[in-house]
Amino acid sequence: MSLINYSSREINCKIVYYGPGLGGKTTNIQYIYEKLAPETKGKLVTLATEMDRTLFFDFLPLELGEVKGFKTRFHLYTVPGQVYYNASRKLILRGVDGLVFVADSSEARFDANIEALYNLHDNLKEYDLDLKEIPFVIQWNKRDMPDALPVAELNEELNPEGYENFEGIAVKGDGVFDTLKCVAKQVLRQLQAT
Amino acid sequence: MVRAEWAIFEEDYWAINNVLDDLMASSRAGNIILIDRTGQLITQCGPDVEFDLTSFASLCAADFEANYALARLIGEDDFSTLYHQGARDSMYLGKIAKGVVLAVIFGKETTLGLVRLRVKRAVDELDAIIEALYEKLEYRNEEYDTFDDEFSEGVEAEIDNLFAE
Numbered sequence: 001m002s003l004i005n006y007s008s009r010e011i012n013c014k015i016v017y018y019g020p021g022l023g024g025k026t027t028n029i030q031y032i033y034e035k036l037a038p039e040t041k042g043k044l045v046t047l048a049t050e051m052d053r054t055l056f057f058d059f060l061p062l063e064l065g066e067v068k069g070f071k072t073r074f075h076l077y078t079v080p081g082q083v084y085y086n087a088s089r090k091l092i093l094r095g096v097d098g099l100v101f102v103a104d105s106s107e108a109r110f111d112a113n114i115e116a117l118y119n120l121h122d123n124l125k126e127y128d129l130d131l132k133e134i135p136f137v138i139q140w141n142k143r144d145m146p147d148a149l150p151v152a153e154l155n156e157e158l159n160p161e162g163y164e165n166f167e168g169i170a171v172k173g174d175g176v177f178d179t180l181k182c183v184a185k186q187v188l189r190q191l192q193a194t
Numbered sequence: 195m196v197r198a199e200w201a202i203f204e205e206d207y208w209a210i211n212n213v214l215d216d217l218m219a220s221s222r223a224g225n226i227i228l229i230d231r232t233g234q235l236i237t238q239c240g241p242d243v244e245f246d247l248t249s250f251a252s253l254c255a256a257d258f259e260a261n262y263a264l265a266r267l268i269g270e271d272d273f274s275t276l277y278h279q280g281a282r283d284s285m286y287l288g289k290i291a292k293g294v295v296l297a298v299i300f301g302k303e304t305t306l307g308l309v310r311l312r313v314k315r316a317v318d319e320l321d322a323i324i325e326a327l328y329e330k331l332e333y334r335n336e337e338y339d340t341f342d343d344e345f346s347e348g349v350e351a352e353i354d355n356l357f358a359e
Contacts, residue, residue, distance in 0.1 A: 003234050007207035012234040013243055041358055042248045056256060059233075061248045064356060067348035070341075075233065075252065091259040093234030177357040184353050192346050 002097050002191055011072045011100035013187050014095055015180075018120050019102035021053070021081030024141040024170040029058050029078055031176045033183060036062065054080040056088045064176060074184055083115070090123045098135040098187040100179055102170070105140045105148040113158055135186030138165040138181045144172075201291070202236060213319045214239035221312035222304035224283065228320075231293030240299075243333060245346050250297075258295050273312070277306065288313045289322040292354045 003012045010130040015033065026046070033044045049055050058078040063071060079089040100154035103113045124131060140154050151167060159165060164182050168175030202210075218239055225240035227247070231346045233255035235247055245248075257276065265273045277286040286309050288296045295318065300309050 003202070003230055003232070004237075005202045005207070007202060007204045008237075014232050014234075036356065045249045045252065056260075060254045060340045061252075062356070064349060064352040067352060071231055072352070073234075086198075087263055088260065091256065091263060093224050097229075158228065160293070175306060181353055181357050188346060188349050188353075191289055191339055 002187075009070050009128075011070055011095040011191070012073045012075065013077070013100040013184075013188065013191070014077065015075070015100065015183055016092055016096045017078040017100045017102055018089075018116065018121060019074065019141075020104055020109060020116040023081055023102045023104040023109070023112075024118075024139075025078040025081065025102045026054055026058050027170040028139070028141075028168075028176050028179070029060050029076055030098070031170060031173045032062075032076070032180065033060055035177075036172065040064075053082060054078055056080065057092050072188075074187075076180075081116070083119070086119065086123070087140055089119075090126060093123055093129075095126060096129070096134065097190070098183040099131070099137070100183050101136070101138045102141050102168075103138060103154065104141045104145075105151075105154065106145040107147040107149050110149065110157075111115065117158060132161075135190055136163050137179055137183040137186070138163055139168045139170075139175055139176070140165060141168040141170050143167045143174070144169045200230070200328070200331060202327065203330070206323060206330075207237065209323050210320065211237055211239060213316050213323070217298070217312055217316040221300070221309045222299065223298045223300040223309060224303070225299040227251065227254070227297045227299070228290075229295045229297065231255055231259075231295070236294070254287065254295055254297050258289065258293075275310070286310065286313060288317045290317055291321045292328060294320070294324055296320065 017028055018081045019025050040063055044060040047056035048176060059077045062076065077092050079092045138159055140151055142148060155165065165189060166175045166179045168179065170176055210228065218226055225243055227238045227250065229251040230236055233252035238247060250295040261273050261276055265271065266310040278285040283299055286298045287298050290296055290310050296313065296315060298309055
């Protein structure tokens with residue numbers, strides 16, 4: 001739910017990283033946090049268990065330079081990947097403006113991707129939202145895994161709708177910025193089109 | 195032409211701030227922060243805070259969302275207020291129309307009873323402002339032509355700039 005504050009001249013948008021457990025959602029956010037200049041980013045908030053598994057969410061605010069007197073802010077969130085935490089996963093989706101699905105390319109996690117995609121559809125439905133109406137980008141992460149499935153196969157099986165997608169190795173930063181850039185631009189276009 | 199799902203206009207911003215100023219004075223609170231349901235900061239009233247306001251706003255909204263889910267689990271519609279007690283400072287949170295959250299931080303200069311009483315009145319006033327604002331959104335968003343193609347191109351260039359590797 002984008003918010004325009006005409007008084008403080010700010011536009012705020014919310015982008016959520018979704019996907020199966022241990023797929024690399026938090027790694028994406030951490031890479032972005034490490035690489036961006038201090039003046040463009042806020043504090044990285046992580047609510048994780050002692051085992052470093054996301055319990056509630058990670059949160060990172062980003063700020064773009066002023067355009068025509070307005071500042072644009074993106075708030076990035078990740079959801080917990082574990083099915084056990086679905087209740088909190090659902091909460092983070094409230095008011096989402098754009099979605100990134102971080103898929104695990106390895107064959108062993110193929111079913112986990114499908115399960116997370118179904119779960120995303122179900123959770124969006126609770127807010128009367130449909131994936132087709134929200135800016136949505138897929139990242140095929142962990143391309144360096146020995147059992148990584150070919151991207152063509154992943155697209156055929158998991159992305160028949162042909163959403164924009166990028167290959168990624170989030171621990172090295174590969175594809176991280178491309179993915180975020182793509183969804184951020186889609187969010188802005190949506191803002192203008194509605 | 196842009197049409198955000200919700201927007202705050204200049205006059206509403208000041209109307210909101212007036213209510214918060216009154217609440218600050220009458221409740222003797224230390225700080226008051228207004229947040230939308232997705233965790234975006236709307237405004238803050240009181241002295242500059244030493245903590246990170248953006249993180250605070252995001253966590254407050256999540257706090258309220260989690261408690262809303264808890265309320266539903268036990269068969270309640272919602273918890274309209276939340277109270278967090280600290281050794282030095284405490285927080286009292288109230289729900290306004292459209293899921294907007296009012297967070298009042300207060301210390302030993304006042305009491306929970308007084309804060310609760312004053313918040314109740316402020317919530318009613320803020321409810322009216324936010325409800326009216328949503329009605330206005332039906333047509334007012336279109337009056338603004340800042341967000342044209344030039345704006346989109348400018349912001350897209352900013353995005354490329356931010357993520358230049």
